[in-house]
Amino acid sequence: MTHWLHQRFGIEHPIIQAPMAGVSSPAMAAAVCNAGGMGSLGVGAMTADAARDAIHETRALTQKPFNINVFCHGVVARDAEVEAAWIEAMAPMFQRFEVSPPDALSEIYQSFLTNNAMQEMLVHEAPAVVSFHFGLPPVSVISALKQAGVTLFASATSLDEARACQAAGIDAVVAQGIEAGGHRGIFDPAGPDAQLSTGDLVQQLVTKIDLPIVAAGGIMTGADIAQMLSLGASAAQLGTAFIACDESLADPAYRAALRAPASHPATLTPAVSGRPARCLRNRFIDWSEHTEASIPAYPVAYDAAKALGAAAKSAGESGYGAQWSGAGGLQATDGSTGEIMARLVVEMLQA
Numbered sequence: 001m002t003h004w005l006h007q008r009f010g011i012e013h014p015i016i017q018a019p020m021a022g023v024s025s026p027a028m029a030a031a032v033c034n035a036g037g038m039g040s041l042g043v044g045a046m047t048a049d050a051a052r053d054a055i056h057e058t059r060a061l062t063q064k065p066f067n068i069n070v071f072c073h074g075v076v077a078r079d080a081e082v083e084a085a086w087i088e089a090m091a092p093m094f095q096r097f098e099v100s101p102p103d104a105l106s107e108i109y110q111s112f113l114t115n116n117a118m119q120e121m122l123v124h125e126a127p128a129v130v131s132f133h134f135g136l137p138p139v140s141v142i143s144a145l146k147q148a149g150v151t152l153f154a155s156a157t158s159l160d161e162a163r164a165c166q167a168a169g170i171d172a173v174v175a176q177g178i179e180a181g182g183h184r185g186i187f188d189p190a191g192p193d194a195q196l197s198t199g200d201l202v203q204q205l206v207t208k209i210d211l212p213i214v215a216a217g218g219i220m221t222g223a224d225i226a227q228m229l230s231l232g233a234s235a236a237q238l239g240t241a242f243i244a245c246d247e248s249l250a251d252p253a254y255r256a257a258l259r260a261p262a263s264h265p266a267t268l269t270p271a272v273s274g275r276p277a278r279c280l281r282n283r284f285i286d287w288s289e290h291t292e293a294s295i296p297a298y299p300v301a302y303d304a305a306k307a308l309g310a311a312a313k314s315a316g317e318s319g320y321g322a323q324w325s326g327a328g329g330l331q332a333t334d335g336s337t338g339e340i341m342a343r344l345v346v347e348m349l350q351a
């Protein structure tokens with residue numbers, strides 16, 4: 001099949017496994033590559049050293065090109081009062097598990113925008129693709145990566161964001177629709193959001209943006225992939241479809257929640273991390289819909305949610321974790337990554 005990923009990288013199928021911080025693994029990414037797609041690693045929450053190790057681990061498992069994804073969120077607006085009030089509002093949940101709430105919250109990982117060690121490591125390692133979520137890095141970083149031979153992808157949730165990607169010299173735009181699992185890549189979460197579906201966004205971008213468009217959000221089957229290609233997308237990026245695979249880092253409770261009808265429909269909420277993200281319905285989401293406390297900035301709020309999730313998990317309660325899922329989560333299948341890829345390819349060719 002002739003498509004952009006094939007022309008650019010020799011990749012057989014127009015299928016990208018989405019970067020998923022905390023869920024994607026070197027084994028998952030390599031298995032997708034070895035099955036003829038493009039695998040990705042989400043290293044946005046890692047240190048540069050950990051990300052380098054993950055790249056080396058992936059390279060030991062595949063010779064094929066893969067994608068490394070980082071978070072480009074802007075300066076974090078800290079607010080001590082909001083953070084203290086958020087801890088106080090969550091305190092009864094911590095107490096339920098006989099754990100003290102944290103004294104204070106912190107920025108649990110650094111944005112790529114200011115992470116010089118990560119920037120230098122990626123220029124040095126030069127993976128085939130580096131992709132950006134939540135925004136774009138400075139021009140100097142874009143140039144250094146391009147000079148190192150790296151192809152650049154960036155998420156866009158609107159035409160304006162896609163135009164910014166094009167103006168910055170990005171090579172392909174990941175059109176992330178409202179159905180997508182995990183964090184919405186919107187550049188400014190406080191700004192307007194038309195919340196376009198993946199299909200509508202793809203159709204808009206293919207006519208107005210002179211770059212390959214990768215469809216992302218709610219794509220669960222090969223027929224879904226074929227539909228996105230028919231709308232003009234150059235490839236499809238699937239995250240949720242891989243959460244339950246053997247090589248995923250999702251724990252058993254997350255896998256069970258993904259299968260449970262009561263967890264659906266997955267809800268878009270800023271309460272878990274401070275930025276809108278689509279998450280399985282659970283006790284924390286239920287609580288967040290009834291609290292009047294203001295949510296701290298991303299990723300400071302995520303520190304609180306992770307602490308609560310860990311406290312609950314150690315008490316045997318899994319209903320407080322950050323369990324991301326797209327709108328199609330109930331269709332996720334288990335099995336090996338290779339089996340999921342094989343199914344997607346057969347379905348896509350049949351469609």
Ligand SMILES: Cc1cc2nc3c(=O)[nH]c(=O)nc-3n(C[C@H](O)[C@H](O)[C@H](O)COP(=O)(O)O)c2cc1C
Binds near residue numbers: 179180217237238
């Ligand atoms: C568990 C999970 C983690 C995710 N983590 C990231 C990430 O680290 N970086 C990123 O750019 N996108 C991340 N995403 C969003 C995906 O890139 C993609 O937009 C989304 O998975 C597409 O929608 P789908 O989940 O319905 O397939 C994540 C999605 C999920 C489900």
